[in-house]
Amino acid sequence: MSVLIGIDGSIASRAALDWGVARARAARTGITLRYVVDDEWGAVGASARAELRRNAEVLVQHELELAREGAGSSPVTAQISVGPPMLTLAAEARDHELVVIGTHKVGVFHGLALGARGLQLAAMSPVPVAVVPVSSGGRRHGVAVGIGGEAGEDAAVRAAVDEANRSGEPLVLVQSSTSSVLAGAHAISRARALAETLAPAAGVTEQRSSAAAGEALAIMSGQSVLTVVGRPTHPGAHGFRPLGRVTSELLLNLRGPVLVVPFPALPTTESPERTTEPERSAET
Template sequence: MNGQETDRTTVTTDHPTDAADTTSTDESGSHHVRTAGVVIGYDGSPESRLALSWAAATARRRGSRLTLLHSVNLSFIPGFPAFDTSQVEPELQDAAKRLVDDGAQRAGDSLDASRIQTQYWLGSPAAQIVEASNDADLVVMGSRGRGRLTGGLLGSTSYAVAAHAHCPVVVVRPAHELTQPADTEATEVASVNDGLPEVVRPDAGHPVVVGFDDSEPAMRAVQAAADIAMEEGAELRIAHVVQVPSIDSWAYEETAHAGTVHAHSLREHADDALSAAVRLAKAKHPDLQVSTEVLYGDPGRAIADLGSTAGLVVVGSRGRGGFKGLLLGSVSHNIIHNAECPVMIVR
């Protein structure tokens, strides 16, 4: 192959299952049956196993399939003219199969094996997961580190998937840096948690937080957040952030608009937006417990801070699915990078 990438798919576990398929409607109004359920990009890292734990629990609660995906990126292999990568492909495929089989065994801790399937490729990880998202209800990705000062940027694969997937994406990020545990003995049964910390989920004590800004993506985010809150028995907390301008411009606005007129106008707009969001959430779930909050400052930072007590933060993204879409917005990226709980991106 002279170093060229190939995209090959191998299904290593695909047992008959009674897990229900779901139907979605795209922007053109056409219907699409989603058969993969919850899809997770899995690479065996501690962060990936943490995400696997969250994904398996979600699949169990939803009664859906769990599909583990792994891709070996051949671009990391030197492409010398005389080097034929087909010589190493069997070894790479064997290693990939062992990795996803290990992940499936871990997921079997909390999910029936008949609902678990695995796939692996030689090719671009992000492109393959985005393609798989066409048939998924939800994609789950792990990502390394967090923090405004010490955390790294969102990993390239997780970023690309969050920005371009065709379904909602949840990024599960550890509150603290994780370390790789020592290898377990071959006789030991792998555990989905394997000594890793538990990941918070929405429940009666951990609300689903959603940021709302009047946009269509935000409306879809509210609907998705309401569905999850109702499903998990959690409160839905809708927040609208008023972006405060610089001190000088704020002072000018206040003077130009007779003191607090401008501030009152911003608050009235925020209250109207939140009232519309509550109506939207309760249209489908009239019994859902909903609270609202108006915050001031940077939207990404303000919403991310709410993640300290939340089970899930949901944010809308203006990008379209597929790699022709827009990049992930700065607010969404800020929230993913800094929130202390899993973050869902909805477009």
């Protein structure tokens, strides 16, 4: 399995390339670059389409050379497709362990980014999606994972531990204090027990925020090496899978790399009082 990186020649694309190549090198896995020529160009004439194709080939060759410079022993390939970019990447993702895209959207709440492509891809991809912002500088520490008490959330914790071990960073369990105190305490204890069983090399810490869950994770994304959030999916679902409020708010307001991990939605046996905000479709 390899890491799939969406490229288009933009600054955001380069952020995804740099992050994805470093991640693949650390994981000792292959890299596939995918340039998708938007099929809205199908309305233009044959000569214009041929020119677009030639431009795409030049761009892809340049990005391929850059990726190989930083990939170490990880093999790198590149491909060109024609179609809706996010739909195409989501369809291709099933053959990879992770798909990575860049974003220009780095903002604060109620500010930027309606229609951000990260939301579109995260709502369709059957595998984890990493969304990497253009500007994510500054000193960062830890791999943060949101804990909401959702049944099946263990997948996000496991993914976060894996990423923490790859980066040599501690795992930070993040929970909003807006959840029920009793159920919230149970969820964080359960997540910590699982994380400690998986033994992250740099240890486990907890952080409880007074902010709503999406905002708390967005704030953490400005401090963390990576912020991980789980996304419930439903068996047999195909195509678009609605994002919940927490994931949507995080992706709309991220300030550093974010990993969205899909997991099967399971019947909960916890307290009937909800510990996370209700799922709803993202407005894009």
